[in-house]
Amino acid sequence: MIVGYQLSDLQRETLAEVFNIAMGRAAKAMSNIVNEEVLLSIPQIRMVPRSEASSLLGGPEQRVYSITQTLDGEFHADAILILPQARSMDLVRLMLGSPQQLELVTELEREALTEIGNIILNACIGTVTNLLEGQFSISLPVLQSGLCGDIIESHAARQSEEDVVLLLQIDFTVEKHSINGHLAFVQTVSSFQALLARIDRFIEKAAQG
Amino acid sequence: MSDKLRVLIVDDSSVSRMMVKNQLLSQQPDWTVVEAANGSEALARAAEAAPDLITLDLNMPEMDGLEAAVKLHEAHPQARIAIVTANIQDSMRQRVQSLGILFVAMVDKPINEAGIRKILAGL
Numbered sequence: 001m002i003v004g005y006q007l008s009d010l011q012r013e014t015l016a017e018v019f020n021i022a023m024g025r026a027a028k029a030m031s032n033i034v035n036e037e038v039l040l041s042i043p044q045i046r047m048v049p050r051s052e053a054s055s056l057l058g059g060p061e062q063r064v065y066s067i068t069q070t071l072d073g074e075f076h077a078d079a080i081l082i083l084p085q086a087r088s089m090d091l092v093r094l095m096l097g098s099p100q101q102l103e104l105v106t107e108l109e110r111e112a113l114t115e116i117g118n119i120i121l122n123a124c125i126g127t128v129t130n131l132l133e134g135q136f137s138i139s140l141p142v143l144q145s146g147l148c149g150d151i152i153e154s155h156a157a158r159q160s161e162e163d164v165v166l167l168l169q170i171d172f173t174v175e176k177h178s179i180n181g182h183l184a185f186v187q188t189v190s191s192f193q194a195l196l197a198r199i200d201r202f203i204e205k206a207a208q209g
Numbered sequence: 210m211s212d213k214l215r216v217l218i219v220d221d222s223s224v225s226r227m228m229v230k231n232q233l234l235s236q237q238p239d240w241t242v243v244e245a246a247n248g249s250e251a252l253a254r255a256a257e258a259a260p261d262l263i264t265l266d267l268n269m270p271e272m273d274g275l276e277a278a279v280k281l282h283e284a285h286p287q288a289r290i291a292i293v294t295a296n297i298q299d300s301m302r303q304r305v306q307s308l309g310i311l312f313v314a315m316v317d318k319p320i321n322e323a324g325i326r327k328i329l330a331g332l
Binding site for chain 2: 010013014016017020021023024025027028031036037038040042131202203206207208
């Protein structure tokens with residue numbers, strides 16, 4: 001744990017619960033896309049060196065697609081949807097419904113994945129910002145393809161020089177089709193105090209009923 | 210409902226328990242509340258408190274809400290159970306319904322005044 005950036009138990013679990021509610025909404029959006037149930041893990045919150053973040057998100061050597069939207073405002077965070085490439089075509093097929101010609105699916109793959117990301121990330125980010133009552137600008141979704149480690153590294157590097165990030169993570173599975181993935185919020189510690197202030201306000205309001 | 214009911218609030222998030230408790234007590238100030246942070250703790254608390262109403266989260270470590278609902282209902286058939294959940298997928302709704310327990314209500318998180326009213330109306 002990094003000195004000066006500690007979360008109290010109440011702050012940590014409030015953050016986890018906000019994320020849990022947000023991901024619940026996102027999972028509903030996702031289950032509407034794939035017409036299957038989406039299973040969610042318990043949310044995890046960790047303060048980690050950014051070089052370690054990718055090991056928690058499926059492993060640095062895994063080939064993935066990532067769809068990212070960036071929140072900018074009181075605090076700065078990247079919301080990233082990570083999908084292993086091995087099963088991403090299945091996800092696209094489920095989204096498009098009836099069996100499509102392979103060529104057509106391949107052509108549509110990037111566009112479809114970007115849209116999947118857009119729907120899921122918006123459901124999640126929208127709920128987080130509503131619950132925390134912050135004002136943020138949210139970027140358009142950006143699709144990247146590559147090794148998970150390189151992608152996470154590039155995000156964190158773009159943000160700042162800091163070596164430590166706050167990682168909020170939920171893993172999801174579409175069991176019937178063996179599709180899995182991760183949704184992560186990666187936040188640099190420089191805007192950590194602003195996030196904590198929002199969490200404290202949420203707790204204060206909760207205590208007032 | 211004029212009786213003073215005993216309520217067991219089950220949620221792994223203490224802030225969510227606090228929200229349910231405050232919202233509930235603001236509408237029913239005389240009711241008594243006990244809390245549990247997971248399914249197994251809920252079973253222990255229920256054995257002591259014999260609750261009339263249980264509010265139950267679904268996504269919890271150790272014993273999840275679905276398993277807890279079945280066990281709580283077995284041990285305390287008189288207690289009415291309301292589901293308070295962030296998992297708002299239709300499939301989860303169906304799974305909850307397929308348990309064969311008559312739930313008071315299934316309300317979305319975060320809990321608000323309307324959600325509590327829905328639970329109270331179901332009693």
